[in-house]
Structures are given as C-alpha cells and as structure tokens.
Amino acid sequence: MADKTVSLKDNSSGKTAELPLREGTLGSSVLDIRKLPKELGHFTFDPGFKATASCESAITYLDGGKGQLMYRGYPIEQLAEKCNYLEVCYLLLHGELPSSTEKEQFETNIRYHTMINEGLRKFLDGFRYDAHPMAMMTGVLGSLSAFYHDSTNIHDPDQRIITAHRLIAKMPTLAAACYKHSIGEPVLYPRNELSYASNFLWMMWGRPTEPYEPDPVAAKALDVLFILHADHEQNASTSTVRLAGSSQTNPFGAIAAGVASLWGPAHGGANEAVLRMLDEIGSVDNIDKYIDRAKDKNDPFRLMGFGHRVYKNMDPRALIIKKLADEVLEKYGDDPRMELARRLEEIALKDEYFVERRLYPNVDFYSGIIYQALGFPYEMFTVLFAIGRTVGWIAHWMEMISDPSMVIGRPRQLYVGPAERNVPDLDDR
Ligand code: CMC
Numbered sequence: 187m188a189d190k191t192v193s194l195k196d197n198s199s200g201k202t203a204e205l206p207l208r209e210g211t212l213g214s215s216v217l218d219i220r221k222l223p224k225e226l227g228h229f230t231f232d233p234g235f236k237a238t239a240s241c242e243s244a245i246t247y248l249d250g251g252k253g254q255l256m257y258r259g260y261p262i263e264q265l266a267e268k269c270n271y272l273e274v275c276y277l278l279l280h281g282e283l284p285s286s287t288e289k290e291q292f293e294t295n296i297r298y299h300t301m302i303n304e305g306l307r308k309f310l311d312g313f314r315y316d317a318h319p320m321a322m323m324t325g326v327l328g329s330l331s332a333f334y335h336d337s338t339n340i341h342d343p344d345q346r347i348i349t350a351h352r353l354i355a356k357m358p359t360l361a362a363a364c365y366k367h368s369i370g371e372p373v374l375y376p377r378n379e380l381s382y383a384s385n386f387l388w389m390m391w392g393r394p395t396e397p398y399e400p401d402p403v404a405a406k407a408l409d410v411l412f413i414l415h416a417d418h419e420q421n422a423s424t425s426t427v428r429l430a431g432s433s434q435t436n437p438f439g440a441i442a443a444g445v446a447s448l449w450g451p452a453h454g455g456a457n458e459a460v461l462r463m464l465d466e467i468g469s470v471d472n473i474d475k476y477i478d479r480a481k482d483k484n485d486p487f488r489l490m491g492f493g494h495r496v497y498k499n500m501d502p503r504a505l506i507i508k509k510l511a512d513e514v515l516e517k518y519g520d521d522p523r524m525e526l527a528r529r530l531e532e533i534a535l536k537d538e539y540f541v542e543r544r545l546y547p548n549v550d551f552y553s554g555i556i557y558q559a560l561g562f563p564y565e566m567f568t569v570l571f572a573i574g575r576t577v578g579w580i581a582h583w584m585e586m587i588s589d590p591s592m593v594i595g596r597p598r599q600l601y602v603g604p605a606e607r608n609v610p611d612l613d614d615r
Contacts, residue, residue, distance in 0.1 A: 240425060240428070248419060257417055272382055323569055326364070366389075391561065404560050415578075444575075457571060463490045504547045507552040
C-alpha cells in the first residue's frame with residue numbers, strides 16, 4: 187500500500203476504492219487510477235488529458251505556475267547560455283551532460299550520419315514545387331523507415347541509439363533539401379567541418395556555384411533556438427510519438443507521426459501563424475481591434491503565440507527568445523513587426539481577459555521574427571521547430587521503449603452513439 191492514498195466512493199453502489207497517490211521528484215502528486223475499473227467498474231473521462239499524467243518520465247520538468255523549465259534538472263536558461271545544441275541532445279538522450287571526450291565522440295557520430303540516401307532526393311522530386319515543407323517532412327521522415335532496415339530492432343539498445351543519431355543528424359539535411367526543392371535549386375551535401383547549425387545554414391543558403399560562409403551570429407541564434415525547442419515533456423507531438431511508438435512500430439514512422447502533429451497551428455504551426463497574424467494586424471493602430479476579436483467568443487480568431495496548456499505565467503523560452511530577437515535584429519536590421527509584437531504583448535498583458543485567463547506569450551510568439559530576420563520563409567518556421575524537437579521525440583521514445591513495463595497506449599471512451607439495433611432491409615430504409 188502506498189504511503190498516501192485517496193478514497194473514492196461510488197455513491198450509487200456504496201463501494202470505495204483506495205487509490206495510491208504517487209509523488210514524483212517535483213510537481214503535483216498523481217492519483218494512480220489503474221485499479222479503478224476493477225474495483226468500481228468505472229473509467230475516467232479527461233478529453234485533452236487536462237488532468238491526466240500519461241506516463242512516468244525523467245527527462246523534462248516544467249512548472250507552469252512559476253514559468254520554469256528544466257531538462258534533466260538543468261534550468262533552460264543555463265543550458266541556453268552554457269551549452270550547444272548537441273550537448274543538450276546528449277543530455278536529453280543519456281541523462282547527463284557529456285564530458286569533453288563524450289562530447290567529441292557524440293559530435294563525430296552525428297557528423298557521420300548527416301548525409302541522406304541519394305534515393306531520398308528522388309523521393310523529394312515527387313513533390314509539387316509548392317508543397318508545404320511540413321507536408322514534405324512528414325512524408326520524407328516516414329520514408330526513412332524504408333531506407334534504414336539495419337536500425338529498426340527497437341529491442342536492441344545499440345540500434346535505438348543509431349536511430350537517434352541518424353534522426354538528429356539528418357533532420358537539417360532533409361529540412362534544407364525540402365526548401366531547395368521548393369525553390370528549384372540543387373540540394374546541397376552537408377559540410378561536416380561545420381557546426382550543426384552552421385551546416386544547416388550552408389545547406390539552406392549555399393549554392394554549388396559560389397562560396398558561402400555561414401554567419402556565426404545566425405548560427406548561434408539558431409543553436410539557441412534548437413535548445414529551447416528540444417523538449418517540452420508530454421506535449422501533443424511527443425505524446426503522439428509515444429502513442430504511435432507504443433505499438434512497437436518502426437521508429438521513423440513514430441517520429442513522422444510527431445512531425446504531423448507538430449504542424450497544427452495550436453502547436454508548432456503557431457510560429458508561422460504569428461507572423462501571418464502580425465502582417466494582418468499591420469500597424470499598432472489596429473491592435474485594439476484584434477484584441478477585441480481574440481476576446482469575442484463568436485470569432486474564431488485567437489491571439490497566436492499566446493496561451494499555453496501548462497504555463498500560466500510567462501513561458502521562460504519566450505523571455506530568452508525575446509532577448510535573442512533584439513540581438514539578431516541589431517545585426518540584421520530592425521523589423522517593424524518586432525515593435526508591433528512588443529506592443530501587442532504589452533496591451534494584452536494589461537487586458538482583463540488575458541490577465542484573468544493567465545494568457546502569456548509562448549515560445550512561438552517571438553521565434554518567427556528571428557527566423558524571418560535570418561531569411562527563412564514562413565513555411566519553414568515549423569520545420570525549424572521540428573529540427574530542434576526531434577531529440578525530444580527520440581528521448582521520449584527511447585525512455586518508453588526501454589521501460590520493461592511498457593504497454594500499448596489504448597485510451598477508453600464514453601460511447602454516446604446508438605444502442606444496439608437491427609440492420610433493416612434495404613427497402614425499409
Ligand atoms: N487567444 C484568445 N483566447 C485564448 C487564447 C488565445 N491565444 N488561448 C486561450 N484562450 C482562451 C480560451 O478561449 C479559453 O477561454 P474561456 O475560458 O473563456 O473559454 C481560455 O483562454 C482557456 O483556453 P483553452 O483553449 O481552454 O486552453 P488550452 O490549454 O486548451 O489551449 C492553446 C492552449 C495553446 C492551444 C491555446 O492557448 C491557443 O490556441 N493558443 C494560440 C495558439 C498557440 O500559440 N499555440 C502554441 C502553443 S505553445 C508551443 C507549442 O505547443 O507548439
């Protein structure tokens with residue numbers, strides 16, 4: 187029997203269930219309801235998992251009330267300042283920051299896997315030139331399962347780690363290849379002497395015909411953005427990866443499911459939607475009108491980049507990104523949308539509607555302004571999110587698969603359709 191329990195009484199039958207209350211290292215305690223159907227004959231109802239922990243995890247902790255985010259116990263602010271993205275990848279995958287030897291070895295492993303199979307380039311050619319890059323990424327990621335048969339035994343830890351390295355290494359190559367396809371330019375091979383972010387910049391903006399050296403300011407900004415997007419515990423896309431992976435499917439297929447989930451405007455697609463919204467608002471004079479629209483329940487318009495399921499305080503990632511945006515704009519020239527975003531934030535944060543509901547800017551509010559300054563088209567913004575988040579998806583997938591108590595995810599439902607009835611003959615319908 188657990189130290190703490192909660193008694194749940196069914197008033198109709200008079201039966202009581204004694205449910206264990208489980209404590210994690212940090213955060214709210216969790217009521218373990220697994221024996222509820224057996225003891226009381228009931229399931230629980232929680233659409234959107236607003237009150238349900240779907241798993242145990244030791245990767246990321248966030249406190250929405252405090253606006254705190256930590257990977258493996260390390261505050262996001264310190265990781266963004268002191269580490270590069272690949273060190274953070276290692277931390278998420280292995281639980282500890284790498285030593286200098288481990289760091290070097292890990293970087294070598296990632297470098298070794300940056301190329302994509304030539305067959306994948308032909309696969310890309312099948313897409314229309316104007317296909318959304320997230321559509322291409324979903325397809326291409328899924329297709330990796332058809333290329334790497336030697337790393338799909340999910341029960342072998344060595345194969346799992348090779349899959350992890352492949353995915354982290356190939357994401358920038360695939361992302362840049364999707365972009366090059368959309369503009370009709372040759373897909374470039376990675377330059378492995380460059381850092382992770384610089385290599386991506388080369389594959390995005392380089393051309394085979396002329397020299398190109400990635401800008402260190404741009405590379406540093408991207409690297410920090412990848413760190414900030416690397417994981418966010420059980421968000422929609424990570425939960426999708428876990429659910430897909432729980433059937434023991436091919437890992438590349440599970441990650442492709444995560445990419446598809448990320449694309450939605452309520453999730454990673456919000457960074458693209460924010461810039462489109464700022465363009466639509468156009469000027470500071472129009473802000474009040476759009477704030478009124480966001481508050482109007484008959485209007486589907488929402489303030490994109492605002493609000494979060496868990497954060498009821500400032501998203502710590504948004505604070506870092508806002509500062510980073512100022513630094514990037516100082517080098518790349520001011521963007522009137524930055525001023526518009528700042529004013530929008532200021533006005534919304536004083537508005538009773540947003541104050542009451544504790545709606546604050548989230549990670550997507552300022553990131554698009556940086557991406558835009560660095561030259562990325564709007565359609566690529568969510569792809570950039572996906573590059574950073576890939577390690578989080580794999581870390582969660584590996585944590586789940588290596589847990590001996592893993593079971594297939596299979597939610598229940600409250601059925602509200604017709605009760606049993608007989609199929610009438612065709613003439614009687
Ligand atoms: N603009 C206007 N009203 C909002 C907004 C917003 N952006 N977000 C929430 N609300 C209102 C909502 O209408 C509801 O009001 P009421 O209680 O009167 O019905 C209340 O706030 C609670 O909202 P909810 O929809 O129940 O909250 P949720 O946890 O289900 O949704 C969310 C979270 C992120 C989907 C939502 O805040 C939203 O749609 N935000 C805009 C899209 C966005 O920026 N998404 C990125 C999320 S963070 C990064 C990521 O996941 O990729």
